[in-house]
Amino acid sequence: MLINFANQNSPPWAKSNNTDQGLGFSLASDGEAIVVCAPQWYAERKKFNERNYLPVGMCFAAKSPTYKFKGFSPPFDGQNVRSMSYLNTGSCQFGISAAHLKAQNTFALGAPGCWTWRGDTWEVGLAPDSDKHDLRHLGKQIWQDGNMNTKWENSYYLGYSVASFKFAGQNGIVSSIPRITDESDLTEGEALGPSIVVLTQNSDNNTLKVSLKISPSKVNVDDIRFAFFGYSLATLDTNGDGLEDLVVGAPFYSSSKDSYDQGAIFIYMQIGSEYDPYKMEEEDSAPQRKGSKSFSRFGSCLAAIGDLDGDGYEDLAVGAPFMTVDSDEDAGTGVVYIYMGSEEGLGKDDTRQMIKAEPKLYGFGSSIAQQLPSIEGQGYDLAVGAYGSDTVLVFKSKEVVDVIWNMTFIGKIDFSKDECICEQLLRLCPCIDLEVCLIYHKKNVKYEDNIKLGFNITLSTVNDELFFSNEKTELQEKFEVEEDKRKCKILRVLAKPGIEEIRLFTIMGHVNFSKEEKRVIIDRHSVIRKSEDLPITIHCNASDISGCQSDVIFQYDILDNYVLMSSQSMKIHFKVKNQGETAYDSKLNIRSNDVFKINNVENDEVVCEENIKKEIECKLGRLDNNAKVYFNLSLIPTQEFLSSLDTHAPFFNMTAEVTTLSALSNPDTAIKQIKAPIDVQGSLQLIKQPSQPGFVYFNSSSYYKSAKEAKSEEEIGPEIKHTYKILNANKFSIYEADLTVHWPHTIDGKYFLYLMENLSVSEMYHSCHYPSGLVDPFNLKADTQKQGSQTHEEKTSALVGIGDKSPEYKEITCSFGEIPAGEEITVSLRSRLVFRTLKELELGTSVKNASSFVDLQITKMPLNHDPPPPSSSTINTKISYQNENPDAVVPVWLYIVSTLGGLLLLGIIVVILWKCGFFKRNRAQTPDNVTKNEEEHLTEEGKMEQVMEQEEEQEDIKTPVSPMLKETESAAADFEFHRA
Structure with a gap:
């Protein structure tokens, strides 16, 4: 039916031009009567010789079957039109919102522009004559008397949205006030908006009164201030308690500073007469339902759409007309979300269903029909408008079926018995039968015919050891079922032979339609996924595995110790034996404060791996009576161990325990404490360097002073330097070491090798102890070198020579701290050989060498391991007595120098003779x-x-x-x- 409103009865004051009046901006119906409004329809006024048009607003009402519409506008006062202005009812925009009041068979109409945009709300009872409509409203007095408990401010927009609401047993209206006028009012708690007021009839003067004011909680004040709380309203019983609840839309809500206009909805639940009939509670942590993207304006439209799924709870549709669906190209296409009611209330975002238009329609979800009856006469359908595309889409609701199905194993499976043919393995396998049954029932019957529905039940095994008759781990079985008629099938489940481990074996299953069904849908409350554990036969005198009395003992031998910083791992030999009933799912667990990596397992039937607790877990499987398992396990520590060498014990502390699903009759025999020693193989290399010089020449006729007589070091004899190197070639540090230098200080109490300065040690902290009088006692070198920590003390000389006049040695002891891996230390001693001593003692050739020697001892190894034996080294400086012994061997270089000198002299003589003419003479030629x-x-x-x-x-x-x-x-x- 097409109705031309240009031909409808309009009041004489209404401007004859019907364009741009917003006709159809709001619409409401009770199934018989229809009210459609044009909130910008305006009246013409002449004042001061000027023509003004007042946007009063007008609605048209009609009843079936004639649908003859007549216009009406309660805010307009034709008798006093000259006095009308925005200060009173001249700009009401009556009919900007409309709703049918279900229990009273009247209509609620909002007029947010009345009274300088404070707003008003009307209740209209239709009569055949539009002049006799039953009218009630709040009026101006409600603002003047302060009944709204707020300051006298403008622009609250009361009546921007209205809805029917049964509150505390009374039929009423909810009307929104979406704005606040002053932020300071908000902080003082005096602001009226944003809020929702519940209006009920005032029987004393046939007006409306405010019974309750609902405001968002304080925690949401900052977010809700500019969210246009109350832009849309819907009332429905979300939890089936018989009391209507209120849903408020706020499409400009933003959950954070980085998001804009996401939108949200707030839910307020009636408490009921049992507690406080005049109180409503906001749900916890509101808002719980929000738009997922910026600028989607979720909550622009709300609609109570009835019980779509037939579960006895009313459902809600929420429009987000500017939502971007898939990509930026779809910006502004919009979607509609369906929230299902339940005993706990309206569903959350994770359970909502999304409806989008195909093909794309811009502004989809800007309007949604309230409880649109299904064309079949039962249930409800869904009508959604898309204002940007001038289109309305009607979505047919489907019949909801409750599916009940189950899986049941018949008997128990015995892994020790091979009873069924496995064609894939060409042998017999253990097996068991599984019964699967299904039945369904319609919850919201829309069609009387009884058709068969096709369902697919898909089964799958969690474990690879189980499979089905199709020799795969997944099986899909089809069921053709009539309503309320149970159908069952027997399916076979097989297991691979040789399974010894008894653990949890599970069959998973889920149900769905075998093809796309346009008329039906599975109830969201139906359980579509299930699992069933495999029942297993056990071999003991108990009803379940945990009652089997096993008696597990084990022993171990450490075959190889771990060698620090080497590739050699620790190898342990384990022997496990069960002397009782079968031990199912047996494992050997190794726990330690250290973390190990598995290097090797010498038994193909034993699988060892690291579990989530960083323990070593070796699966032994099923251990029958007198069963034995032998295997070697090689372990190597991780890098974490190497960082604790200075505090770690010289062994690994481990706890090895055999566990089983069966009971252990002697649990003490199934656990052992293991101490695995750690070998530390390493030492310091002591390397001697050649003496500088390698030998010295002593001439008894040369004059040298004694150390006491000399004024400088050159006067006592040639310089001799001995150098030793200490190298840590290990991959780990040596924590402490001592070096003892044995120095040939004197012979028969006279200075032999006169030490000029303290030991020269490369960059390594050390502490040395020197005997008193050892280092340059006569201060022949004024700037005696000092390095490290030096102390001088008296020590008894050690005589290590042979005979009465052998060198007398004194000891210098140096202690070193940690010597890192790869570190090299150089130790040098500089001295002078006192020739005067050799001459005065008339030693002849009895002292052929000036020799020093050192002992190196490691005092602290990593892990406090026993240090290796000390190492020693000697440096000799030869002393030559050429004039004292004719048989002494003349050095080769002397021969070379003498020969070259003779040749040079001969050449000089030849030149002189030639210059003198010795060779200038002639002989007669023949x-x-x-x-x-x-x-x-x-x-x-x-x-x-x-x-x-x-x-x-x-x-x-x-x-x-x-x-x-x-x-x-x-x-x-x-x-x-x-x-x-």
Whole structure:
């Protein structure tokens, strides 16, 4: 039916132009009567020779079957139109919201522009004659008398949204006040808005009165201030207690500073007459239901849509018309969320269902029909408007079926018996039968026909050891079932042979329709997923595994110790034996403060791994009576152990325990304390360096002073330097070590190797103790070197030579702290050999070496392990007595120097003789002087020249030509001879 409102009866004051009046902005119906409003329909007023148009607002009402609409506007006073303005009812915008009052068969209409936009709310009872409608409203007096308990402020917008509400047993109206006018009022607690007022009839003067004011809780004040709390309203019984509850939409709500216009809804529950009939409670932690994205404006529209799923609880639809569905390209398409009622109240966000338009419609969810009856006459459908696309979509509700199904094992499975054929394994396997049954029942019948529904029950095994007759771990079975008729099937479950471990084996299953059903849906309360544990036969005199009396004992032997910082792991041999009833699901657990990695397990039937508690867990499986399990377990500690070497004991403390699902008759025999020693294999390398110099030459005729007489160190003898190196080549630190230097201080009480300065030690903290008078007692070197911590004390000399006049040694003891891995320490001693002592004692050649030696002892190893034996090293400086012993071997370098000197001298003599003319003399040349070799090399032309020269010589005889003439004629012109 299409109704042209231009031809409908309008009041004479209404402007004849019908455009831009907002007709249809609100609409309400009781199933027979319809009210549709145009809140911007305006009246014409002439004042001061000017024509004004007052947006009073007007509604049209009609009843079936004629649907002849007549307009009415209670705020308009035709008698006093000249006095109307925004200060009274001249800008009411009557009909901006409309709702049918269910129990009273009247209509509630909001007028938020009355009284300088404080607002008003009307209750209208329709009559055949629009002039005789039954009217009630709050009016101006409610603001003037202070009944709203607030300051005299403007712009509260009372009546922006209205809804029917049965409160404390009375039929009433809920009307929203979505704004506050002054933030200071909010902090003082005097602000009226944002809030919801419950209006009931005042029988004394046929007006409306405020029975209750509902405001959001204080914790939400900061969020709700500009959220437009009350933009939309809905009333429904969410929990089935017979009392209507209130849902308030706030589409501009933001949950954080980083989000905008998410939107939210608030729920207020009636307490009931048993407690306080005039009180409503806001649900905890409100709001619990919010928009998931910014700018979605969730809560712009609310609608009580009836009991869609037939569970006896009313459901709610919430529109989010600017919601972005999938991508930014879908911005503003909008969605509708369905919240189902339940005994606990309205469902939460995680249970809501989302409806979106296909194809995309902009503004989808801007309006939703309240309790739209189904075309089939039973239940409700859902109508949603999309204002941006000028479209209304009607979604047909489906029949809801409650599905009841179960899985039941028949008997118990015995893993020790192979009774069924496993074609995949080509052998017999343990097996058991599983009965699966299903029945369904319609909860909201919309169609009287009884059709068969197809269901799929999908079964799957949690453990790979179980499978079905299709030889897979998943099986899908189809059921064709009529309503209220139970159907069952027997399915076979098989197990792999040889399962010894008794543990939890589970079959999972879920049910769904075998194909897409357009008419039905499974009830959300139906259990669609189930699991069933496999019953297992046990072999003992008890009814379950825990009653089996096992008697497990075990022993261990440590085959290999762990060697610190090496690849050698700790190897332990375990022997486990059960002397009682079967022990099911047996495990050997190893606990320790240290964390280990499993290096190897020498038994293919034993699986060891690290569990979540960082314990080593070795699965032994089922241990029957007299069963034995032997295996070797190799463990190596993790890096965490290496960081505690300075405090760790020299062994690993471990607790090994055998556990089982069966009872242990002697639990003490199933647990052992293990102390596994840790080997520390390492030492310090003591490396001697060559003496500097390697030998010294002693000449008894040379004059040297004694140490007492000398003024400088050079006067007592040559310098000798001994150097030792200490190297930690291990992969770990050595915590403490002592170095003892044995120094040849004197011979027969006279200084031998006079130590010039303290030990020179490379960058390593140390502490050394020196005997008194050892280091430069006569201060021949004024800037005696000091390093580390030095102390001097008297010590008895140690005689280590042979005979009466052997070197007397004194000990220098140095202690070192931690020596890191790879660290090298250099220890040097600089001294002077006192030649005067050798001469005065007339030792001859009895002292051939000036030798020092050192002992190195590690005093503290990692893990307090026993240190290795000490190491020693000696450096010798040879003393040469060449003049004292002719048989002494002359060094090779002396031969080389002498030879080179002789050759140099000979060359000088030859040059001098040549310069003096010793070699400048001529000898007579004869033909015999010409060598045969020269004749052999003469050419024919050369021979002719020689003959001619001989002839010329016969004519003029001169001094014979010598073969050396060309080399000497320039320097020996005075040696020419002439024949007489």
